[in-house]
Structures are given as C-alpha cells and as structure tokens.
Amino acid sequence: MFPLQDSTPRRCPPIVTWGLIIFNSLIFIFETTLPSPVLEKFFFMFGLIPAKVTHPDWARSLGLDVLGLWPFLTCMFLHGGWIHIFGNMWTLWIFGDNVEDVMGPWRFLFFYIVSGIAASLVHIFVNPNSTVPIIGASGAIAGVMGAYYTLFPKARIVIFFPVFFIPLFFEVPALFYLAFWFLEQVFSGALSLASPVSSGGIAWWAHVGGFLFGMLTNRLFILSRQRSCKRFKDEYRTFGLLDPYDRW
Template sequence: MIPIRDTTVCYTTPYVTWALMFICISLFVLLEFSPDQIHHYIIYIYGMVPLRYTNPEWAIAMGYPVDHYLSFITNLFLHGGWLHLIMNMWFLWLFAGKIEDRMGHVRFIIFYLICGFIASTIQWLYTPDLVMPVVGASGAIAGVLGAYFFLYPYSRIVIWIPILLLPIFIEIPAIAFIGLWVIFQMAKATTAVMFYEGASDVALWAHLGGFIAGFLLFRYFLRKDYPG
C-alpha cells in the first residue's frame, strides 16, 4: 500500500517541512557525487554507530572523535540509498506539514528533532553492538506519524494498491493506515530479535521509539491559537 494524499486541511505554509526535505535531498545528492572516501567518512562520523557509544575504547581505536554525540541528530539528515530517501521524503511531505500547521514552525522543528533523538537513542539501546551506521529521517518521521495518529485519526488517506500497476485507489482512515504501519514495525522488530539476534537493514526500534515519543509528546507542542 502506497499513500498518495490525505484529506486534512493545512492553514499555513510548511516552510520547516520543506527546509528539512531540501537539506536531506541536497546532502544525499552531494554525497552521491562525492569521492567514496568522503562519502564513507560522512556516513560513519555523522551517522549513529551504536558500538561507538557502547564501547568507547573501540571507538577511539577506530578513530572516532571522543564525546561526539551529534550523530544522534545528524543521522536524521543522511540516507542510505535512493529508495530510502524517496520513501522518507514522501512520508515527510504527506504528513509533516499538517503537524507543523498545528504546532507552528519553531515548536515543530523542536518536536521533530526531539523525536529523532529519542528514536536514535532507542535504536542504540536495542542494538548496542551494531557497527553499521544508523541513518535516515524515519525515526523523526515516525514521531510525526505518532502525532498525526491522535490529531487526525479519521482523516482519509488515499492509498494506491499496486496490483499489476493498475490504478487501484482506496480511502482508509489515518488511524487504520498508521495502525497497520505500527503493527508491521512491531512484527518486524520482534522477528528480528527472535530469529536474527536483532540484526536488520531497517532501524525498526528507531521507528517504534520515534512513534512512541511522538504520541506522548505532541500535546506539549500544539499551538493555542490554531485556527482550525
């Protein structure tokens, strides 16, 4: 199922959402055309490598800067491939503008970064020995979905079901679409822990951690003068 659009009305221009998309896309394109050595350095230094913080001696031996915790935030702006980038930017485009509208620009960026930080931390706690960098905006976007889930549960999400590439579109409530997304993340995370010792090419725990952070914290960032 691929979400195409929603029916929620947005009263303000989502400048922060656009800026986040611009930064993510620009960094990805820049790194794609950078020498491999620079690409590798940026991903490993500014991506969040869990073992770097679990085992400081290993981190020093590998040449990581000491006490460098910015990667819990900077990893949100890096992506591992075109599909990874496109999916994250699509979800950001569909859902984040509505939450920015309800929070205001400043409150939204604070909320977004806090959710991303919590998502990165949860991923570190559940995969402390991982030596691959965790990158991507999906943890923070999961926080946006957590807020959307409670603010617009009955908004209609137009879904494309790509059966033989036919134009099959249906509308379902946001609570159903996001609920299915959460169930899928939980199932994948549990399977990874049970059968693969927590190994996965998707930061599932970051997704769940970001979502939980989003639905717990969103109410503290809402505008009091919202016109809707």
C-alpha cells in the same frame, strides 16, 4: 501500501516541512558526488553507531570521537539511496504539514529533532552492540506520524496498493493506516531480533520509538493559544480549545 495524500488541507504554509525536505535533498545530492570509499567514511563520521556509544573503548581503538554528540543530529539528515530519501521525504510531505500547522514552525522543528533523537536512543537500547551506522530521517518522521495519529483521528489517507502489477487505490482511515504501519514495524523489529541477518538493514525499532514518542508527547509541543488559522473537523481537541465540529 504507499500513501498518496491525506484528507486534511493545510492552513498555513509548512515552511519547516518544506525546509526539511529541501535540506535533506541537498545533502543527499552532495552524497551522490562522493566516491564510495569517501561516502562510507562520511557515514561512519556523521551516522550514529550504537557501539560507539555503548563501547567507548572499542570506538577509541578505531579513532572515533566518543564524546561527540553531533551524530545524534546529523544522522537524521543522511540517506542511503534514492528510494530511501524519496520514501522519507514523501511521507514527511504527507503528514508533516498538518502537524506543523498545530504546533507552529519552530515548535514543530524542535519536535522533529527530538523525535529523531528519541528514535535513535531506542535503536541503541535494542541494538547496543551494532557497529553499523544508522542514517535516515525515518525515526524523526515516525514521530510526526505518531503525532498525526493522535491529532487527526478523523482524517483519511489515499493509498496505492499494487496487486499482481495492477495498481489499486483505496481511501482508508488515517488511524487504520498508521496503526497498521506501526504494527508492521513492531513485527519486523521482533523478527530482526530473532534473526538479525534478515533485518534488511532497516532500523525498525527506531521507527517504533519515534512513533511512540510522537504519539505520547505531541501535546507538549502544541500551541496553547488560539491560532489565527482555522481548525478542521478531523483535528483532535487540544488544550481545551472548543471545536465546533467535535462530536466525541
């Protein structure tokens, strides 16, 4: 299932969401100019290697900086291919603007970064001996999706679902789509633990960790005062603000 759009219109220009998409895209374009050996070294320098954190002696033997924390930040702005970055940026475009509306641009940016760090920590906890750099914005975006899950329970998502090369389009509740996506990550993550060779190089548990972080902590980042932008009926009640459309 591939999401095409959601039913919740944005109220304010999603400046940070646009900025993140542009910034990630520019870095990816830079990656495409690097020869393969240089790009591999680039990923090892700025991607996050779990074993470097859990086994500093091993990292020192390879000349890696074990004290630098920058990879926790830089890894979420790197991508491994066109499909990787397109899928991530499209998902951020679908869900990021509405979450940014609720949080405000600067709180949203902080929430995005912290979600990505939380996702990386969960991945390290589950895969402490991995020597493969983790890259990509999907952990941070999973946090955005987790926030959307609780903030917009009445929203609907238009999805694309091909069946035997026949393109089908459905409108489903956002709660259903996001819950299905989350359970898919948990199931795939469990399979990756049972058979690491079948994980496909995807940090499933980073997705799980980012989603749970966003779902459980998003209210800490929401503006507590009444905003100038009007609220919509598929936005959840937050901080006691009265929603004239709320029927819960």
